[in-house]
Amino acid sequence: RKEVEQDPGPFNVPEGATVAFNCTYSNSASQSFFWYRQDCRKEPKLLMSVYSSGNEDGRFTAQLNRASQYISLLIRDSKLSDSATYLCVVNGNDYKLSFGAGTTVTVRA
Amino acid sequence: EAGVTQFPSHSVIEKGQTVTLRCDPISGHDNLYWYRRVMGKEIKFLLHFVKESKQDESGMPNNRFLAERTGGTYSTLKVQPAELEDSGVYFCASSHGSPGELFFGEGSRLTVL
Numbered sequence: 001r002k003e004v005e006q007d008p009g010p011f012n013v014p015e016g017a018t019v020a021f022n023c024t025y026s027n028s029a030s031q032s033f034f035w036y037r038q039d040c041r042k043e044p045k046l047l048m049s050v051y052s053s054g055n056e057d058g059r060f061t062a063q064l065n066r067a068s069q070y071i072s073l074l075i076r077d078s079k080l081s082d083s084a085t086y087l088c089v090v091n092g093n094d095y096k097l098s099f100g101a102g103t104t105v106t107v108r109a
Numbered sequence: 110e111a112g113v114t115q116f117p118s119h120s121v122i123e124k125g126q127t128v129t130l131r132c133d134p135i136s137g138h139d140n141l142y143w144y145r146r147v148m149g150k151e152i153k154f155l156l157h158f159v160k161e162s163k164q165d166e167s168g169m170p171n172n173r174f175l176a177e178r179t180g181g182t183y184s185t186l187k188v189q190p191a192e193l194e195d196s197g198v199y200f201c202a203s204s205h206g207s208p209g210e211l212f213f214g215e216g217s218r219l220t221v222l
Contacts, residue, residue: 004151033209034210043200045213089209091208091209094165094208095140095165097209102151
């Protein structure tokens with residue numbers, strides 16, 4: 001079983017739409033959680049950390065459900081520039097990060 | 110401030126040859142990581158340096174891979190001899206503290222023919 005599983009998508013949405021997707025993780029001892037964004041053939045970049053109480057950063061909202069071991073990301077008012085692959089990332093009590101394979105989002109005009 | 114830089118951006122070699130990848134982390138970042146993405150798979154951890162010390166190399170695939178970080182600045186990852194399954198994108202990342210807040214380089218794409 002993979003440590004982090006994501007729906008690969010793609011999610012094709014029009015500008016202005018809301019898109020949401022989840023990931024699940026297998027290690028119940030995981031301590032911290034993140035969403036990274038990766039543009040085609042570029043490096044991953046930290047989008048936001050995910051806190052237990054849920055958190056928002058502009059149009060992006062992240063939620064964590066420890067009981068069910070899943071993390072979600074919601075993007076409101078989608079922009080063309082939001083088109084990317086979103087990587088769900090989980091960290092145990094060490095310095096190793098476990099990455100999901102990514103969810104591809106395409107925002108169309 | 111310069112980000113994490115990696116060289117070369119792309120390397121094409123034949124099976125059995127040797128390749129050395131280099132990473133220059135962000136200045137002042139003690140933590141340096143190597144990750145790898147094989148085509149169609151997720152990004153996987155290879156190893157972690159704190160300054161010049163290897164903290165965790167549990168992700169290194171086998172003894173054909175050797176990473177160094179002499180002097181605690183730049184790091185090299187050598188693959189010798191390269192095999193076909195070593196093809197992929199090798200990412201270097203650095204951080205000041207938090208293990209989840211990494212700054213990645215653009216990666217070195219390795220193709221082994």
